[in-house]
Amino acid sequence: MTPSIQQEPALQPLDEYNQSLMSHVHPLDWVNPAPAARYDLVVIGAGTAGLVVAAGAAGLGLGLKVALIEKSLMGGDCLNVGCVPSKCLIRSSRVVAQMREARQFGIQSPDAIEVDFAAVMQRMRRIRAEISPHDSAERFRNLGIDVFLGPAEFVDSGAIAVHGKTLLRFKKAVIATGARATRPEIPGSAEAGYLTNETVFSLTECPPRLAVIGGGPIGCELAQAFQRLGSQVTLFHKHGHLLDREDADAAEIVQKQLLQDKVNLVLDCILEKVEIMDAGKVIHYRQNDVINTVVVDEILVGAGRTPNVDGLNLEAVGVNYDARRGVVVDDYLQTTNPRIYAAGDICMNWKFTHAADAAARIVIKNTLFSPFGLGRSKLTDLVMPWVTYTDPEIAHAGLYEREAKERGIETNTITIPLSDVDRALADGETEGFVKILHKRGSDQILGATIVARHAGEMISEITLAIATKQGLSALSGVIHPYPTQAEAIKKAADAYRRTLLTPRTQSLLKLLTKFS
Numbered sequence: 046m047t048p049s050i051q052q053e054p055a056l057q058p059l060d061e062y063n064q065s066l067m068s069h070v071h072p073l074d075w076v077n078p079a080p081a082a083r084y085d086l087v088v089i090g091a092g093t094a095g096l097v098v099a100a101g102a103a104g105l106g107l108g109l110k111v112a113l114i115e116k117s118l119m120g121g122d123c124l125n126v127g128c129v130p131s132k133c134l135i136r137s138s139r140v141v142a143q144m145r146e147a148r149q150f151g152i153q154s155p156d157a158i159e160v161d162f163a164a165v166m167q168r169m170r171r172i173r174a175e176i177s178p179h180d181s182a183e184r185f186r187n188l189g190i191d192v193f194l195g196p197a198e199f200v201d202s203g204a205i206a207v208h209g210k211t212l213l214r215f216k217k218a219v220i221a222t223g224a225r226a227t228r229p230e231i232p233g234s235a236e237a238g239y240l241t242n243e244t245v246f247s248l249t250e251c252p253p254r255l256a257v258i259g260g261g262p263i264g265c266e267l268a269q270a271f272q273r274l275g276s277q278v279t280l281f282h283k284h285g286h287l288l289d290r291e292d293a294d295a296a297e298i299v300q301k302q303l304l305q306d307k308v309n310l311v312l313d314c315i316l317e318k319v320e321i322m323d324a325g326k327v328i329h330y331r332q333n334d335v336i337n338t339v340v341v342d343e344i345l346v347g348a349g350r351t352p353n354v355d356g357l358n359l360e361a362v363g364v365n366y367d368a369r370r371g372v373v374v375d376d377y378l379q380t381t382n383p384r385i386y387a388a389g390d391i392c393m394n395w396k397f398t399h400a401a402d403a404a405a406r407i408v409i410k411n412t413l414f415s416p417f418g419l420g421r422s423k424l425t426d427l428v429m430p431w432v433t434y435t436d437p438e439i440a441h442a443g444l445y446e447r448e449a450k451e452r453g454i455e456t457n458t459i460t461i462p463l464s465d466v467d468r469a470l471a472d473g474e475t476e477g478f479v480k481i482l483h484k485r486g487s488d489q490i491l492g493a494t495i496v497a498r499h500a501g502e503m504i505s506e507i508t509l510a511i512a513t514k515q516g517l518s519a520l521s522g523v524i525h526p527y528p529t530q531a532e533a534i535k536k537a538a539d540a541y542r543r544t545l546l547t548p549r550t551q552s553l554l555k556l557l558t559k560f561s
Contacts (some may be wrong), residue, residue, distance in 0.1 A: 055123065057247040058117075062170035064088055069174075069181035077193045078186075080213050083414045085109040086214040086412060087205055090355070092121020093398045094389030096180060096220035097405035102413060103190045110212050113185055114205070116196040120180035121223055122242065122390075123398045129176055130246040133169035135266060135434055142306075142436060142494070149473060160561060161273045162251035165321050169246065198358040217365035217412045218366070220357065220372055221405070224390035227349035229258060233319035237326045238343040246342040251275040252343035256328055258316065259348030260287040262433040264531070265299060267347060269435055272308045278310040279339050281316060281330065290435065292494040294460075295439045298476055301495075302436065311339070352391050376423045377411050378404060386412055395429050403427055428512040432501035437477050440504035443492030443511050446482055455485040459517075459531045459540050463497060468528035479533040481507070481517070483542075488516030488541055495533075503531050517541040 056063045067073070086102050088095045090209065091113055099113040118125045132352065137160075147154040176185060182192045195208040205213045226241035240248075242263065257268040260282025272278040279305070280287075287303070287310070288296035304310065319328040325340045352371030359366055365373040365381040372380055372392040379386050386409045389401035407422045415421040432440035449456045463477040464467035477496035483489055493507040511518055521538035525531055 048137050058166075058249060060170065062167070062174040064307040065174040066116075066125070066170070066177045069177040069183070070125065070390060071115075071117065072182060072192060075182055075192075075194050077195065077207065077211065078191045080112070080193075080211060081110045083110070083214045083216065084112045084191075085215075086219065087112045087114070087213050088219045088221055089114050089205065090121070090221035090223055090353075090389070090391070091115035091180070091185075092221060092223045092389060092401065093123050094122070094223075094391075094401035094405045094408075096185070097402050098219050098221065098388065098466070099185060099190050100188055101406065101409045103188050110191075110367075111189070112191040112193060114193045114195070114197040114207055115177050115182075116194070119182055119185070119192075120177060122225075124173065124177060124180050126243045126246055128398050129173050129243070130169050131210065131263075131266060131270075132434060133172050134165065134270045134274070135436075137165045137168065138270040139436055140177075141273045143365075146473065148499060160251070160299060162274055163249050164245070165274060166249055177482055193468075196356060197268050198356055199362040199364075200358070202362050202382060208489075215384075217386065219408055219412065220380070220385065220387040220391055221389045221401075222353040222357065222391050224350040224352045224396065226373070227351045228344055229316075229346050229348070231258075231316045231319055234346075235281065237319040237321050237344065239346050241346050245345055252341070254276065254341040254343075255279070256281065256326075256339060256341040256344045256543065258344065258346050260284065260310075260312070261290070261348065262288065262435075263346035264272050264345075265303065266434050267345060268308050269303055269306055271345075272303075272306050278330075279311060279341065281311045281314055281328070285313045287312070288439070291433070291439055292441065292445060292480065294478070294480070295441075295496045298437065299433070299435045301438060302476070311340075312433045350396055354391070361414045374424075376425050377409050377412065377418075377421045393424070395431070397429075397431055400427075400429055400431075403429070408469065428508055430504045430508045432504065434501065436498050437474070437498050438500040440495045440497075440500035441493065442504055442508040443490065444482060445492060445494075449482065449491055454491065456491060457485050458482050459537045461540070463530065465536065466528075468530045468532065469497070470545070471528065472498075472530070474530070479503075479537050481534075481537045483517055483541065488518045489514075490516060490520075490535075496532055497533075499530070503534065506531065506534055 088099045099111050102109050103111045112303050144154045186192050195205045197205050197207050200206050203214055211331050254277040255271050257264050257280045268278045268280040284312050287300045314330045314332040317331055320327045323341050328339045344448050349373055354366045363382045372387040374392045378388055386408045388404040390396045411421045433439040460478050460480045464475040480494045482492040490511050495503050517538045521542045525535045
């Protein structure tokens, strides 16, 4: 038995909740097991992809020997510095927004809404700690997995070293080391200091003035949340519109909402440098060939992710990778070394927890249950939904119209505004829509975008329809409870059905009535 060499935990403050979290995801007294003679599967990285691969393989009851290696925190970004803490903050910030909206519902709210930011963050740490046993080292050991805490590197095509000395020999290996926030290439930013998703959730005081760099999903979500929780947020984005990869109509609604929340948007800009002065951190930026400045207390970087390929010694085992794009895999998630696979943010454009989960299931099948490559599953067969958790949310699945055009597919679009949906009117949530893209001349659903306060809860119906090749006619026949906002999906399907009511069809129907 070899004790793991522990690193100082990055999560602060070390209150009872973070101590509880650490006791589960990186216990300081953890003792690494003596390695087996050979493992069927060794997984590097205990984020979502790694955890699902390890648990899935070990939980089949086949007696497979599985090892899981994690150098930092079990649960990866999602539990510790990603999905869980960010959604806790977003939930608190929505309460603030709902209190401000209360008067329109006949509820008298105080003129000044007081936010106890320290309590907001404490609640986040408590919930994170409550969830952490599910990803704990102890739980995975109890599943029959050999859990090793410490850095890993490949020694050769059949062995991985932990801490540079403990050798784990394997038949197959999986790289699931994830990604981290990309460092900004802005002169002076390192000297001034900045926050990323790895450090922002350690705050205990709300920054009075906060700069957010990046107008993608992460930047928009956190900019809106911090603005509502008490910061004056300035959001910098290099393009002329936020969420520029999203449906333009959807992005426009979110951009207007951020402006309504009084987020200061600086678009089409280039960040020149950062300086530390008595007044705070001074950001110099160029916009329309004019240099301007903004003074802030903290800078949050939310632009881009960098794959964690460093230190793995991938060259020694013939695994190709790119420092920006990550490990190179084929459609079966196999690397250039046939014994080594990868899953999750380390190798995929879809950098979502649910995408890592789905990819992990592909890896389990392809590494263990596809002899001679027979019956392997493909990554491109997945229908991947995603959600931007702003308020309102944007949820999407399938193709965008521009992607369909690139593939030469002729399309039609059906859009149902939420202002046409009774429940949305009752909820006072009419800013949004359901937009469904279908193949011209067919009810085949190619893609969909939903903008609504709970769009993420609505998109799965359409994802299921696309994945199972159910068309708009099938959705039209599904009874939707009234009143719900999801009724907009049925309205879209019914709108398609009405397009089939041509004069010829009407004549046929009229004939049928005569014999009925």
